[in-house]
Amino acid sequence: MSKHFLPLVLGAALGVAATSASATTLDDVKAKGFIQCGVSQGLPGFSNPDAQGNWTGIDVDFCRAMAAAIFDDTTAVKFTPLSAKERFTALQSGEIDVLSRNTTWTMTRDTSLGLNFAGVNYYDGQGFMVRKDLGVTSALELSGASVCTNTGTTTELNVADYFRANNMPYEIVAFEKADEVVAAYDAGRCDVYTTDASGLYAQRLKLTNPGDHIVLPEIISKEPLGPVVRQGDDQWFNVARWTLNAMINAEELGVSSENVDSMMSTDNPGIKRLLGVEGSFGENIGLTNDWAARIIKHVGNYAESFNANVGPDTPLGISRGVNALWSDGGVLYAAPIR
Amino acid sequence: MSVLEQDSAGAPARASLLNDPKVRGLFYQFLLVSVLVATGYFIVTNTIANLERQNISSGFGFLETTAGFGIIQALVPYAETSSYGRAIYIGFLNTLLVAVIGIFLATIIGFVVGIARLSNNWIISQIAYWYVEFIRNVPLLLQIFFWYFAVLRAVPGKREKWSLFDTFHLNIAGLRGPKPIFEPGADIIGWVLVAGIIATFVVRRWAKKRQDETGQQFPVFWTALGLIIGLPVLAFLVMGMPITLEHPVFNDTGPRLRQGFELGVGINLIPEFLALTLALAIYTAAFIAEIVRAGIQAVSHGQTEASHALGLRNAPTLRLVIIPQAMRVIIPPLTSQYLNLTKNSSLAVAIAFPDLVSVGGTVLNQTGQAVEIIAIWMIVYLSLSLATSAFMNWYNQRMALVER
Ligand SMILES: N[C@@H](CCC(=O)N[C@@H](CS)C(=O)NCC(=O)O)C(=O)O
Numbered sequence: 001m002s003k004h005f006l007p008l009v010l011g012a013a014l015g016v017a018a019t020s021a022s023a024t025t026l027d028d029v030k031a032k033g034f035i036q037c038g039v040s041q042g043l044p045g046f047s048n049p050d051a052q053g054n055w056t057g058i059d060v061d062f063c064r065a066m067a068a069a070i071f072d073d074t075t076a077v078k079f080t081p082l083s084a085k086e087r088f089t090a091l092q093s094g095e096i097d098v099l100s101r102n103t104t105w106t107m108t109r110d111t112s113l114g115l116n117f118a119g120v121n122y123y124d125g126q127g128f129m130v131r132k133d134l135g136v137t138s139a140l141e142l143s144g145a146s147v148c149t150n151t152g153t154t155t156e157l158n159v160a161d162y163f164r165a166n167n168m169p170y171e172i173v174a175f176e177k178a179d180e181v182v183a184a185y186d187a188g189r190c191d192v193y194t195t196d197a198s199g200l201y202a203q204r205l206k207l208t209n210p211g212d213h214i215v216l217p218e219i220i221s222k223e224p225l226g227p228v229v230r231q232g233d234d235q236w237f238n239v240a241r242w243t244l245n246a247m248i249n250a251e252e253l254g255v256s257s258e259n260v261d262s263m264m265s266t267d268n269p270g271i272k273r274l275l276g277v278e279g280s281f282g283e284n285i286g287l288t289n290d291w292a293a294r295i296i297k298h299v300g301n302y303a304e305s306f307n308a309n310v311g312p313d314t315p316l317g318i319s320r321g322v323n324a325l326w327s328d329g330g331v332l333y334a335a336p337i338r
Numbered sequence: 339m340s341v342l343e344q345d346s347a348g349a350p351a352r353a354s355l356l357n358d359p360k361v362r363g364l365f366y367q368f369l370l371v372s373v374l375v376a377t378g379y380f381i382v383t384n385t386i387a388n389l390e391r392q393n394i395s396s397g398f399g400f401l402e403t404t405a406g407f408g409i410i411q412a413l414v415p416y417a418e419t420s421s422y423g424r425a426i427y428i429g430f431l432n433t434l435l436v437a438v439i440g441i442f443l444a445t446i447i448g449f450v451v452g453i454a455r456l457s458n459n460w461i462i463s464q465i466a467y468w469y470v471e472f473i474r475n476v477p478l479l480l481q482i483f484f485w486y487f488a489v490l491r492a493v494p495g496k497r498e499k500w501s502l503f504d505t506f507h508l509n510i511a512g513l514r515g516p517k518p519i520f521e522p523g524a525d526i527i528g529w530v531l532v533a534g535i536i537a538t539f540v541v542r543r544w545a546k547k548r549q550d551e552t553g554q555q556f557p558v559f560w561t562a563l564g565l566i567i568g569l570p571v572l573a574f575l576v577m578g579m580p581i582t583l584e585h586p587v588f589n590d591t592g593p594r595l596r597q598g599f600e601l602g603v604g605i606n607l608i609p610e611f612l613a614l615t616l617a618l619a620i621y622t623a624a625f626i627a628e629i630v631r632a633g634i635q636a637v638s639h640g641q642t643e644a645s646h647a648l649g650l651r652n653a654p655t656l657r658l659v660i661i662p663q664a665m666r667v668i669i670p671p672l673t674s675q676y677l678n679l680t681k682n683s684s685l686a687v688a689i690a691f692p693d694l695v696s697v698g699g700t701v702l703n704q705t706g707q708a709v710e711i712i713a714i715w716m717i718v719y720l721s722l723s724l725a726t727s728a729f730m731n732w733y734n735q736r737m738a739l740v741e742r
Binding site: 084085088089092108109112113114133134135136141142144145146151152156157159160161164169170171172173174175176177180183184187188189191230231232 | 389391392394395406407408409410418487490491495496510511593594595596600601602609610687688689690692696699700702703704705706708
């Protein structure tokens with residue numbers, strides 16, 4: 001026994017040591033042929049599996065856009081559903097390549113978790129939902145309420161700040177899984193359900209009688225949601241950031257999945273650069289020059305993704321609001337491709 | 339040593355230390371320890387290096403930073419402004435609470451069911467049988483969900499209640515009851531209680547000795563009752579009733595949100611705690627019942643017959659002859675059930691009960707310090723398990739057969 005033990009341990013140790021120097025994420029992804037994308041366990045409009053098990057939502061579209069840019073194939077993505085609590089560990093440990101899961105960009109997360117936020121794909125804020133029969137019209141009337149929410153979120157921190165700042169006693173019931181929050185709130189365990197406002201609209205659809213609940217007007221925090229990658233791989237970070245920028249720029253330039261083919265012969269220099277007709281922007285980030293054209297063709301521009309998943313014509317019925325382009329009075333503003 | 343002795347005995351030449359089994363043994367032990375230490379060292383340095391390379395902060399300094407999140411049940415004062423370390427401590431106390439109460443309930447239910455299983459009454463033994471078979475074979479997590487989500491929906495909503503004696507009230511927000519408020523002088527009652535318990539032990543020893551010597555029995559049970567309950571009650575009256583009860587306050591008028599029980603008045607056992615503790619106790623009790631049954635059946639039937647022949651009836655036979663012998667068989671596996679219950683309490687996270695794993699997980703997520711939190715988890719559960727084992731081993735030794 002002991003004769004075999006030493007080589008075994010040494011072998012294992014050296015093995016571990018050897019693997020610590022690995023290739024870049026982009027090379028890894030290209031080699032395995034798909035992106036492993038971390039999403040929620042089911043948040044309609046953001047990342048949600050339909051009856052056939054196909055994932056849809058704006059967070060899902062982001063991962064599909066990356067797959068389109070790299071593989072020219074939106075199906076080259078595998079999704080890993082993660083709870084709020086599990087998401088960062090999954091990314092740190094390399095289980096997923098990118099996290100696109102309604103995740104708020106905060107300083108702690110950006111600076112001490114070994115992660116980087118590649119941008120913002122939805123500007124959100126935290127809100128409250130209550131039963132209509134409570135007769136409450138403002139969050140400031142919620143003193144003494146019991147509040148259901150998710151653990152491991154910015155939500156549970158904001159709600160603590162808000163109730164303390166307004167000197168209101170409260171009781172927090174914090175679940176790990178969103179479905180459990182919904183079930184407990186629906187059963188009447190809590191008076192209030194709090195999370196990102198978009199999440200409230202999405203989760204309300206899962207309640208027994210969605211019409212019996214209202215979302216209060218107060219928005220108590222800034223929740224810029226965006227995709228996240230591991231820190232220390234600038235190339236992969238660039239692919240993520242510019243995938244998002246390409247979708248936003250495409251909307252601004254009026255390029256959509258419908259007109260992208262005809263736009264190839266445009267004279268507009270901005271569109272030429274975006275579509276790779278001019279310049280070598282794609283090659284500079286380790287992709288082909290038609291990277292953005294692929295994204296727009298297969299997934300669409302930001303507006304198309306927004307309208308298809310969360311927009312006014314969807315069950316969520318969210319208007320663009322702050323998520324409109326800067327040129328339309330919103331805060332969506334992507335650095336130019338040049 | 340042995341080498342020299344062999345030499346002087348003229349045993350085969352001093353030739354090779356290498357062939358001396360003792361030296362070789364020591365050498366291998368030494369080798370094994372060095373390898374373990376080296377591996378440990380390697381793992382630790384490698385982990386630190388990896389964390390640094392990935393820009394993930396490490397160290398235990400975060401325990402002093404402000405937590406910023408609320409916790410629904412805290413046995414000692416806690417606020418959002420408390421530190422992460424304090425939050426983890428709150429979680430630890432909650433784990434301990436569930437474990438202690440769960441073990442207590444599971445033991446009682448387990449013994450009752452285990453004995454019922456051997457009952458001559460067909461219906462009773464069948465009920466016990468089906469209890470064990472059913473509960474043992476349904477996954478614990480499902481049972482926790484059942485107690486939480488299914489039962490939660492069956493009880494009245496936050497603005498109604500079911501009351502028992504107008505003292506205990508159950509609704510979806512928990513089980514409420516009066517909270518004792520200790521006024522000056524109340525501590526005396528506590529001391530009287532402690533004194534009563536100590537006196538009971540003394541009396542018990544004395545009574546046993548007397549019975550061994552003279553055969554005379556002493557009403558230990560009634561004496562104990564008097565000492566443990568009677569004396570403190572007397573002290574309570576003498577001190578002018580320094581303990582008062584704070585009853586929960588139920589509002590049924592005013593704005594709808596304010597209707598129902600007022601937060602923080604009286605004692606409230608939150609439904610998360612009730613569901614978890616009940617599920618754990620009922621689940622573990624099924625296993626304990628089997629252990630108890632096996633233990634009792636391990637005592638040969640001749641013992642019962644002998645006891646009956648001596649004129650003891652069923653109850654004293656069980657209490658004085660069977661159970662003491664069965665305990666020797668029961669305690670070791672019972673210990674592992676206690677350990678199981680304690681560890682299973684970590685399923686708390688599924689129903690929002692803030693135990694060590696749940697709160698630790700939140701801290702992990704807010705700070706990203708996975709390695710440190712997991713180390714804390716492992717150390718705490720290991721210590722809890724070792725402490726339980728140590729206690730049960732001590733108890734087992736006391737119960738072990740004293741051979742003459
Ligand atoms: N944006 C917040 C909250 C994110 C969050 O976890 N929200 C919940 C409630 S909307 C959720 O995504 N639930 C869906 C799920 O867990 O699958 C954060 O990053 O901490």
